Amino acid sequence: MKRRIQISDDSPAQEPMLPLINIVFLLLIFFMIAGSLQKLGPFDVDPPASSTAESQPEDTIVLWFGKNAEIGIDDRQGKIADLAALLPADYAGRPVEIRADRTTEGARVVALLKRLQELGIEKVQLMTAMEADQGQDG
Secondary structure (H helix, E strand, O other), X not given: OOOOOOOOOOOOOOOOOHHHHHHHHXXXXXXXXXXXXXXXXXXXXXXXXXXXXXXXXXXXXXXXXXXXXXXXXXXXXXXXHHHHHHOOOOOOOOOEEEEEOOOOOHHHHHHHHHHHHHOOOOOEEEOOEEXXXXXXXX
């Protein structure tokens, strides 16, 4: 007499975990990269050093001011005379952050500030880079 042995498997079927792990790692990498992106200007500037830092409001207009008095806002470029055309249509009442190169002449920055004042912009900040702690005693 032959006996048949029947094994019943009441546990759920094992789903492959590899696709889920791949998706999780891809999402992790995406959010790591997306979280660290900064808004880049139309040209490079090397800001002056500062020992303090402040955060800027969300609606701040970032104005790039290069060594040769070129101006950039978002992906548009021009000169001080073209500033009104470069500003967004809703610039009234919004603060402006100037990211000027450290080698830019002070007279050019003053001319830019006068032009911003003529356009009715009241809140202006000059962006600086954090300086490294040097020469601390202790």
